[in-house]
Amino acid sequence: MQTAHRRIGVIGGGQLARMMVGPAAELALELTVLANDPQESAAQVAASVQLGSPDDPEAVRRLGNSVDVVTFDHEQVPPEALRALAETGCAIYPPPEALLYAQDKLAMRELLTELEIDSPRWWRIESSAQLADALKECGELVVKTVRGGYDGNGVRRVKTAREADDWLARDGVLLAEEIVFFDRELGAQVARTPQGEMRHYPTVETLQRSGRCYRVIAPAPGIPEGVDKRAREIAAAIAERIGVVGMLAVELFQVGEKVYVNELAMRPHNCGHWSMDGAVTGQFEQHLRAVAGLPLGDTAPHSRHTVMVNLLGDTRQDLRAGAALALASVPAVKLHLYGKEVKHRRKVGHVNLSGEDVGQLIDAAHRAEKLIVREGEKK
Numbered sequence: 488m489q490t491a492h493r494r495i496g497v498i499g500g501g502q503l504a505r506m507m508v509g510p511a512a513e514l515a516l517e518l519t520v521l522a523n524d525p526q527e528s529a530a531q532v533a534a535s536v537q538l539g540s541p542d543d544p545e546a547v548r549r550l551g552n553s554v555d556v557v558t559f560d561h562e563q564v565p566p567e568a569l570r571a572l573a574e575t576g577c578a579i580y581p582p583p584e585a586l587l588y589a590q591d592k593l594a595m596r597e598l599l600t601e602l603e604i605d606s607p608r609w610w611r612i613e614s615s616a617q618l619a620d621a622l623k624e625c626g627e628l629v630v631k632t633v634r635g636g637y638d639g640n641g642v643r644r645v646k647t648a649r650e651a652d653d654w655l656a657r658d659g660v661l662l663a664e665e666i667v668f669f670d671r672e673l674g675a676q677v678a679r680t681p682q683g684e685m686r687h688y689p690t691v692e693t694l695q696r697s698g699r700c701y702r703v704i705a706p707a708p709g710i711p712e713g714v715d716k717r718a719r720e721i722a723a724a725i726a727e728r729i730g731v732v733g734m735l736a737v738e739l740f741q742v743g744e745k746v747y748v749n750e751l752a753m754r755p756h757n758c759g760h761w762s763m764d765g766a767v768t769g770q771f772e773q774h775l776r777a778v779a780g781l782p783l784g785d786t787a788p789h790s791r792h793t794v795m796v797n798l799l800g801d802t803r804q805d806l807r808a809g810a811a812l813a814l815a816s817v818p819a820v821k822l823h824l825y826g827k828e829v830k831h832r833r834k835v836g837h838v839n840l841s842g843e844d845v846g847q848l849i850d851a852a853h854r855a856e857k858l859i860v861r862e863g864e865k866k
């Protein structure tokens with residue numbers, strides 16, 4: 488039997504940390520969240536909260552000194568803070584050497600190239616002239632900030648080099664990629680323990696709107712066996728090579744029978760929210776099991792399909808009124824609200840719906856979504 492860590496610290500107080508709170512209680516793990524503000528999503532519900540910035544080495548050190556293992560709600564923790572954390576001697580999962588590949592998109596592209604895993608064609612851009620040269624080959628490119636991007640922030644399509652001048656002046660270096668005309672986007676998730684045991688989740692179909700995850704279907708309908716196999720192989724190869732501990736998500740573009748890696752995340756991921764209600768072991772519980780050194784859980788889906796739809800801030804400010812309508816209209820829907828103030832297009836929750844018929848599940852999940860986020864929507 489492995490040694491289990493009981494006291495878990497989470498850096499960041501967003502919705503991902505919040506969704507760890509329930510599973511932590513079930514497993515009798517003591518979760519402490521480091522959050523900026525007591526009103527942050529996870530800070531509202533965690534039994535133990537430390538107030539401080541995840542970017543502040545002192546605050547991170549304090550967290551590390553009070554727990555057995557530290558994990559993350561988001562990966563954008565500065566290197567100084569990670570170094571301070573390492574000095575406390577607590578376990579850090581995923582380890583900073585692995586986390587790098589989720590923090591730095593250039594390091595990630597270099598790693599994938601080394602592992603001979605297909606990526607979009609990519610360029611390291613340090614000057615406007617380099618971008619202009621790359622544009623001569625492709626006409627249009629996706630330019631990305633190397634660090635700090637999320638939900639499509641830090642991703643821009645450009646046709647002329649000038650369009651990236653502001654980012655280049657600020658960051659000095661950017662990643663440019665060819666535009667992949669994909670059939671659809673996929674998400675592959677694997678959980679890995681410190682001892683290297685791994686469990687895969689079914690590969691899912693993801694749909695992004697304005698660079699932001701909007702809908703997920705698990706498993707990806709009609710996925711060719713070869714594509715699913717390759718998605719799992721890629722996730723396993725990356726997890727093993729860099730020593731991930733916890734959940735790894737690999738965002739993929741499917742083009743016919745081929746897949747290209749978009750990016751990596753080393754934490755529970757939006758593409759796995761379906762598993763909270765649709766799989767034997769949800770991704771938040773699985774992440775905690777892995778970082779706590781507990782055996783991993785079964786990842787099998789309960790139903791033929793689960794559809795997850797994100798609730799993005801719209802016209803309704805008080806979501807509870809809409810939630811009551813949705814729960815009445817679609818009794819099978821599982822609702823997850825993040826306790827966040829509603830702002831335009833902000834992720835404020837999600838719904839899950841499991842069953843047999845994907846078309847019906849999609850319709851009903853969107854019905855619930857609209858009732859929750861839009862003022863005056865009728866059943």
Ligand SMILES: Nc1ncnc2c1ncn2[C@@H]1O[C@H](COP(=O)(O)OP(=O)(O)OP(=O)(O)O)[C@@H](O)[C@H]1O
Nearest residue numbers: 607629636637638639640642664665666667695698
């Ligand atoms: N090379 C590409 N070709 C085509 N579309 C792309 C490409 N890169 C990104 N996109 C689109 O933009 C979305 C966001 O890109 P990416 O995942 O790199 O950004 P992010 O802001 O880091 O996202 P996340 O919210 O997942 O952290 C992708 O899901 C995809 O829809």
Ligand SMILES: [Mg+2]
Nearest residue numbers: 638738749750
């Ligand atoms: Mg992404």
